[in-house]
Each structure stands twice: as structure tokens, then as C-alpha cells.
Amino acid sequence: MPNILLLGGTTEASTLARLLAAHGTAAVLSYAGRTESPRPQPIPVRVGGFGGVSGLAAYLREHRVTHLVDATHPFAATMSENAVAAARIAGVHLAALTRPAWEPGPGDDWTAAADIAGAVALLPETPRRIMLALGRMHVEVFAARPQHHYLLRFVDAPAQPPALLRHTLVVDRGPFSLDDDTRLLHDHAIDLLVCKNAGGTGAQAKLAAARRLGLPVLMIQRPRLPARTEFQRPEDVLDWIAHAASSGTERGV
Numbered sequence: 001m002p003n004i005l006l007l008g009g010t011t012e013a014s015t016l017a018r019l020l021a022a023h024g025t026a027a028v029l030s031y032a033g034r035t036e037s038p039r040p041q042p043i044p045v046r047v048g049g050f051g052g053v054s055g056l057a058a059y060l061r062e063h064r065v066t067h068l069v070d071a072t073h074p075f076a077a078t079m080s081e082n083a084v085a086a087a088r089i090a091g092v093h094l095a096a097l098t099r100p101a102w103e104p105g106p107g108d109d110w111t112a113a114a115d116i117a118g119a120v121a122l123l124p125e126t127p128r129r130i131m132l133a134l135g136r137m138h139v140e141v142f143a144a145r146p147q148h149h150y151l152l153r154f155v156d157a158p159a160q161p162p163a164l165l166r167h168t169l170v171v172d173r174g175p176f177s178l179d180d181d182t183r184l185l186h187d188h189a190i191d192l193l194v195c196k197n198a199g200g201t202g203a204q205a206k207l208a209a210a211r212r213l214g215l216p217v218l219m220i221q222r223p224r225l226p227a228r229t230e231f232q233r234p235e236d237v238l239d240w241i242a243h244a245a246s247s248g249t250e251r252g253v
């Protein structure tokens, strides 16, 4: 019988958790523990890191996991790399549930940055009012460019105020509508948006708002990940679980 470990922290993981529960498939959802009050889930939840590749491989063996599903955020590269390595060591099936990257459309003014350090380097010299749509782990490198005023929006209030000389912090949890994000960018007189190419619909409104207001966007590209089986629809993961359970598909690939 399939026994799933689902690496979460995304809307897609929550959707898949609901489907697994509806199908009566044994599954545990794993959170890193970054959010103080994650949404209630219909399957058992565990919280916290595993202790690297060896810790995850040990967990997979100990809990007799048959299928590891990586539904982490596209920028959670360490976890995704660890998942590939640990699945191979423990001999369990691995697939990722991912989202297509966002693409610029008519009216968009995007500049690509290779990574967060690249975005810092691409900031203009003259002071700007910048929304950093990055999550609290990644904003402090922008302290290197103290002439700018930064707008931050976090899910939880941080224990320590961000170490940015000039900033405004908004604590709010999405989903945000186009009107919400247009108002936010307008009210804070933002003239540049910096964000990661997360993909999906949950965080897309800010891009539509930037387009509506004619604002430029500095778009941070996704990290490269090892080759793995990937799906974009939670239903396809269910099919894969049924198939990989019966066919003896190569494990850890």
C-alpha cells in the first residue's frame, strides 16, 4: 500500500493533501516550520527539518514511506536537492509537484536577475521606493543598498525588525486580489517591484498590479534543480502514485 511523505509549504501541497485524504491514501504532510500558524490540514502533519539528506533518508526508511512528493516552493532548492538524494538512498519513488514559471506579457516591463544577489546588484543608484516581495529570509541582503525605501509584506510579524535602514513592514496573509495589490503599490508610492519567479496564481496579483500601474519588475529567476519526475496537476500525482506503486517504476528518479 502506498505511504506518502508530502513536502509542503505551498498551496499546491495543501490541494494534494486534500486529494490524498479524499482517496484514503496514507500520507503525512511535512512543513519546515517557518510559518507560525499553518492552515489546518486533512492529513497528519509533521513540522521541522529532517537533518539533511541522511536525516530524510532515515525518516523515509523508519516510516516505511513508499512515495516522496516534493511540493515545496520552486525556490526551496536545498529541500528539493535533498529530496532527490534521500529518495535515491532510501529507494523510494520521488516526484515533484511544481508550477510553471511566470512569463512576461504585453505591458510588462521585467528585468531578469539570476538570483537574489543579482537583484541587489541590479538596483538603481538613485533612491527608489521598492517592494521586496521575497519573504523574510531573503530581504536583509538589500541592506547593502540603504538609499532605497523598502516595502515588505510578511505572513507573520518577525521577532526582530528587519535590518533595513528605510522600510515599511505590512503583516498580512494572502491570497491578495489585483485591487488589493494595486492599492498597496499605489498607497506606498512604489516605483519598482522585486520578486521571485514563483509561478502559480497565489502570488500573481502583484504582477498584474505592477502592469496596471506601469511599474518595472526585477524578476529573480528560479534556481536550477536536479532532474526528477515532475507534475503540474495534483491529480497527475495521484495517478503516478497508483502507477508507480504497481509498475515498479525506477525508484528515486
Ligand code: NAP
Residues within 6 Å of the ligand: 007, 008, 009, 010, 030, 031, 032, 033, 034, 047, 048, 049, 050, 051, 052, 053, 055, 056, 071, 072, 073, 075, 076, 077, 078, 079, 080, 082, 134, 135, 137, 196
Ligand atoms: P530550503 O532553503 O530549500 O530548505 C532549508 C531547510 O529547511 C531544508 O534543508 C530542510 O531542513 C528544511 N525544510 C524545507 N522545507 C521543508 C519541509 N517541507 N519539511 C521539512 N523540512 C523542510 O527551503 P526554504 O526556501 O527555506 O523554504 C522553507 C519552506 O517554506 C518550504 O517548505 C517551502 O515550500 C516554503 N516556502 C518557501 C518559499 C521560498 O521562497 N523559498 C516561499 C513560500 C514557501 P533539513 O535539511 O534539516 O531537512
